[in-house]
Amino acid sequence: MRELDHLAAIVGPGNLVTDPDDMAPYLVEERGLYRGTALAVARPGSTAEVAALVTACAEAGIAMVPQGGRTGLCGGAVPAGLERAIVIATERMDRIRAVDPVDFTMTVEAGCILATIQAAADEVGCLFPLSLAAEGSCRIGGNIATNAGGTNVLRYGSTRDLVLGLEVVLPDGRVWNGIKALRKDNTGYALNQLFIGSEGTLGIVTAAVLKLYPRPAEHQTALIGLPDPQAALALLGRARRASGDAVTACELMSRFAFDLAVRHIPGLRDPLQTASPWLLLLELSSSRPGGLREAVETVLEEALEDGTAQDAVLAESETQRLALWRLRESIPEAQKHEGGSIKHDISVATSHVPDLIGRATAAVAEALPGARPVAFGHIGDGNIHFNVSQPVGADKDSFLDQWPRLNRIIHDVVTAMGGSISAEHGIGRLKAAELVRIKPDVDLDLMHRIKQAFDPDGLMNPGAVLIPR
């Protein structure tokens, strides 16, 4: 095929993968939800090669699917349902161009693995705060494309808040050079912001300038037993105030979610004496040495006294700290021992989380009697991963057949509360139809106008985010 010869000439024959076996890993979503097909997988080594690839594809009418670490949870990086597409994988563009501890910035290529970036920041006494389960294999270009969240959003914001500048190859092959390390720049529309979170539908991010922060000298991590989710919000407010806004994580777990982790994951134990109905993992961190532990202790003592908290334990060592985190992080894994799980990544205003959990739990009880809500997540951001485990003894496959129906029910609850059906995972292909169902026409119209303005031929990651009208 002449077109592929042209693409191979751009990246070098070894970097245009066309053998079906070699292409296979690039065509599937981690959990097997999506399988795609592609003419080829291109692995460019530079921004110039990406630009040349995109120019060639635009001329030949070939669709392009940008791909990072393939850890996205909504199928945004898989060429599913596309007839004539190539995957453009950024994996070879993994250079850290510069680290500047005076500027507190780092310039990286899109294919850099998140953990590599974290380590490079650490080496100069800085912190790159983005942190999420896939950090060992996800790539920063994908984090930017999906505006990834994670556990530190409360203090440092989402990926959007951590990006100062971008370099983007546009759908017609031109390079937009927004790769600047400016803290302030009011010269026109926020093009950066438009690309962040657009999931590769408006262009391909090839490089970025990231914000760094001073590296924390100290962490204080507590596991706290609570009477109800409201208590978590009260505690969060008190801890923010008492600590100089040093709360970096605030993770709520229902008793059921927590017990699943303790029951199924070897080596985990419940360090608390009281079996409270809700648990909170609260972490504070600061680069200012000293004083943080006293602040946390004061907050906890007051909370235990006035009944906001029922029990609490503070990590006394890094080992204990990591053990507390494993309790929280093991919940999704533990759920697998209970059969099928239908997942939701939803958010509301922080103060509405208790109401959201109540309403969503009631909706599940009505829609799927016996199904077991596993509520946990980033309550400090109003973001709950409201998973639902199948009823005990139910058939897994027929339970999972209810996925779209239950999603719609929960999404209706969230939407009625002014919330979001995708707090941090994005839309991808998984939620594109739901987006049409729940977004007002005005929103969809504006998004389509932007898509049309940037990608009139609709070749850049078609089917992700927006379903062509």
Next chain:
Amino acid sequence: MRELDHLAAIVGPGNLVTDPDDMAPYLVEERGLYRGTALAVARPGSTAEVAALVTACAEAGIAMVPQGGRTGLCGGAVPAGLERAIVIATERMDRIRAVDPVDFTMTVEAGCILATIQAAADEVGCLFPLSLAAEGSCRIGGNIATNAGGTNVLRYGSTRDLVLGLEVVLPDGRVWNGIKALRKDNTGYALNQLFIGSEGTLGIVTAAVLKLYPRPAEHQTALIGLPDPQAALALLGRARRASGDAVTACELMSRFAFDLAVRHIPGLRDPLQTASPWLLLLELSSSRPGGLREAVETVLEEALEDGTAQDAVLAESETQRLALWRLRESIPEAQKHEGGSIKHDISVATSHVPDLIGRATAAVAEALPGARPVAFGHIGDGNIHFNVSQPVGADKDSFLDQWPRLNRIIHDVVTAMGGSISAEHGIGRLKAAELVRIKPDVDLDLMHRIKQAFDPDGLMNPGAVLIPR
């Protein structure tokens, strides 16, 4: 005129101003740089009235200029050079809809005065961190439209970082409802972000959800004498690390700028013993009680010992703190005593500020011998207000005639360094031609495409930001 009758029916006759004397204040820029004309000034009282006004104007082909507190420095809110335009002033829409200290959010209408918002936050023990010279009369809708900066950007970000949700009347009169208090929402393109900083060219912001923070319990404010601007960056990094990132302001002043304030503004005095060539106002604040002063003292002692600082004084009272701030804030006023001043609002990567000051100073010496650079500003954000006072004894008017020429020279210096010609003031009408000159074609093309997608008839604040092609 039938069209005006229709508009008067929408807002009520008393709120459609057509008398030339009554309209006059709405048609001029504060410093007299711009004077406009308008068919009328409409003062709507609600989002529905704004929507009805916009719908009517869109149908009648009347241009619309949204206007807040008229404190903008680039003429973005003045209907200058427009033949058939109305001003839509948000001043009557000044209601605070809700304050929620659990969510740390506030919902306000576009016409709220910034100081009113700050006070409402303070009342519930919170901080709305946006702070700038015009805060007593600027309105939040204008702050959002221009992505206003100010003195707290270093710690809390620009207006962009302080907005969670927006309500916007689109150029065709539809209302976009993005007024959500969500900390995380990854459901499609960042429409919020696109409106922020677009200076009323894509729609009219009618309301916003703002982020609040815990109110600081403590401020520590130091005036520090420095050998050079590099020392300011070294000190800033050390202070950020030692304080748990509690530095909220970091304002550099050249000796000449500082001396002008001391010389011309009654009641000001230099509290330092040493006449260092550069001065830094460093402020830290935290809601965590105690410990901050010790952290600052340690940083200052080390800096005095190793020569990074030459002299330093720490405010011992709120009175002393305000006196230090007056030194910094009086510089623009003091400059008026030295004749004409040509102003620049420029930024580069923080680490490049010393080089910027050096290069810009050299450029002034070459272009306008005898002219005196007055360099000061937010060095922590890389943003210097590089003003240039006229040569002693020169004719003011003929000096000010050099404004466009000197701007171009300084903007070329900044652009060559990857910087911004408008760090925090925006483009408005003042810098629209400069934007065309310095922005790459790709940037301009993308901005025009967005403008075309949102406002195909070009009726929303025409002439601001983008000059029609």
